[in-house]
Amino acid sequence: MGDAFSAIGALADPLRRRLYTFVAGRDDGVGREEAAREVGVPPHTARFHLDKLVEEGLLSVDHRRLTGRTGPGAGRPAKVYRRSDAEVAVSLPERGYDLVGRVFAAAVERSLEGAALPETLAQEAREAGRRDGTTYDGKGGELDRSAGVLAGRGFEPTRVGDGLVLRNCPFDALAREHTALVCGVNRDYVGGVLDGLGCDHTSARLDPGPDRCCVRVEESAAEG
Template sequence: MTTPEDLTAIAALTDQVRRNAYRAVAEARPAPIGRDEVAGALGIGRSLAAFHLDKLVDAGLLEVSYARRSGRTGPGAGRPAKLYHLSAAEHAVSVPPRSYRTAASLLAEALDRIGGDEAVEKVAREHGRRAGLAALDSYEPDYADERVVLRNCPFHQLAEQFPPLICGMNLALVSGLVEGSEWEARMDAAPGRCCVILSKKQSD
């Protein structure tokens, strides 16, 4: 069900500069980012960047932490910098109100109870094969030389409720998405990102 908080969060992203600021913070994950980095990425002034970042905090889309970027401590180390990172809260707007998340949770619980892991993973792999590599974009992949970190978990809330079922499904899905490519999927859970990463296939 859409809440007032959901509407506030979505409304905050109608401004183009604010939307770009949110994207800059998202792309910096998992590290927090300061207003100077956002200002540089967007080509705007520091004060304007801070204004939009704080509006995103007010809307519940970002959270704030403080740290000394120099790594120095004690007298003379300077004031801690204000840093921004994505909020763990999720927001969705549906008009008229729909509750697909509730349905997904009920189905996941039913499958979990009857031990439907194998069937779920088979269907997920088949779906991944049909969708293909382009569908990996929803995971916000961060490509490096030998591996790809998937910064976003599209099934975050369900994965927290039913970890073995949903993470197993996710691994099968991603395996299907990258089938036939130079990448292979494996489980490598870590906070703040998808539980699956990709690594380059070893040549024979």
């Protein structure tokens, strides 16, 4: 399967997008002749574009007889296209609502068992950051490695002086409506990243400003 940008690019073609939409709306799968009739192109053209969608992982293929007949003379099973299980999404600037959604869901589950929601939310956000920091294998100093993890989550870190300014909030839509809540999650997540990386001289603090994340990462001088 191609990457997300390649898959999105495959759907930029109007004919290919119409084919995908038609196939995706059919739970029982679609043969190339039926797809060709639906979009008004020859079968060989439909097959070319359908196979491209398969290459990108957007469609899957199986084989079955489309005539409904069985036994001798029923003909060979035909290739049948259906929507795959792949999910492809892209946004610019990058957003990461899956991450914050998992943090919120885990915190709510624990709160239903009697834990205080503010504390569980902070703990879950920090643990999510710690997991990302622990699994990161990049090299460099504390700020370099912190930037590597945070870039992977869409924060767009930029080195400014002795710290990192995060030029993008991956949870922007939520942050606009629930600013204090999401900014707290951001701070705890970034703090967890620093913990996971084993940073001894780097910290995360709230530093809200327009058109950027509310968290700033700062590196203090090493103790002598």
